Amino acid sequence: MKNIVLIGMPACGKSTIGYWLSKKINFPVLDADKYLEEKENRVISDIFSNEGEEHFRELETKYLKELSEKEGTIISTGGGAVKKKENIDILKKTGIVVFLDRTIDAISKENHKNRPLLQNPDNLQKLYDERIKLYRRYADIIIKNDDSIDVIVERIITSLKGKIL
Ligand SMILES: Nc1ncnc2c1ncn2[C@@H]1O[C@H](COP(=O)(O)OP(=O)(O)O)[C@@H](O)[C@H]1O
Ligand SMILES: O=C(O)C1=C[C@@H](OP(=O)(O)O)[C@@H](O)[C@H](O)C1
Numbered sequence: 819m820k821n822i823v824l825i826g827m828p829a830c831g832k833s834t835i836g837y838w839l840s841k842k843i844n845f846p847v848l849d850a851d852k853y854l855e856e857k858e859n860r861v862i863s864d865i866f867s868n869e870g871e872e873h874f875r876e877l878e879t880k881y882l883k884e885l886s887e888k889e890g891t892i893i894s895t896g897g898g899a900v901k902k903k904e905n906i907d908i909l910k911k912t913g914i915v916v917f918l919d920r921t922i923d924a925i926s927k928e929n930h931k932n933r934p935l936l937q938n939p940d941n942l943q944k945l946y947d948e949r950i951k952l953y954r955r956y957a958d959i960i961i962k963n964d965d966s967i968d969v970i971v972e973r974i975i976t977s978l979k980g981k982i983l
């Protein structure tokens with residue numbers, strides 16, 4: 819059974835929707851950021867401020883590799899997982915990639931205190947411009963996150979019917 823891999827901008831809903839999707843379809847869920855924090859016994863903002871983004875990206879790749887070895891699991895990635903093609907190549911071998919497409923406007927209204935890259939709000943548009951083509955390129959399925967979480971979960975389930983559900 820393939821994994822369901824959620825990708826998209828920071829605060830597009832990957833962690834939250836992964837959790838509710840898991841409840842609905844009874845697949846286990848693993849959040850790549852939480853997994854990394856548990857394995858490293860540290861929080862991401864601490865890794866960014868002490869060792870920097872590059873070190874975080876190395877750890878992210880290491881743990882995405884571990885997660886890609888799962889089966890029938892929902893994997894909520896961090897927004898920057900698409901920065902390395904290597905990450906996506908690995909995730910795609912065992913999973914179907916779902917891009918949660920949420921507007922910058924909606925994302926900008928969320929609380930970003932635990933997102934080191936969004937401490938400067940101007941960075942959101944910059945990240946979007948750098949990454950949007952990557953999310954679209956790597957997506958097997960694109961789901962617009964422009965309604966309630968329940969509706970989005972149902973949209974994902976409908977789009978996966980006949981593919982893996
Ligand atoms: N469709 C939605 N309706 C209401 N809140 C949403 C929706 N999608 C995401 N959110 C909220 O946005 C915030 C960021 O979501 P999160 O799951 O942490 O995003 P990500 O893991 O992609 O960074 C959370 O507070 C979440 O509840
Ligand atoms: O967009 C990014 O580069 C990042 C997004 C974060 O995850 P979320 O997308 O869950 O916020 C987290 O992995 C880290 O702060 C870097």
Ligand SMILES: [Mg+2]
Pocket residue numbers: 832833834849851894895896
């Ligand atoms: Mg998340």
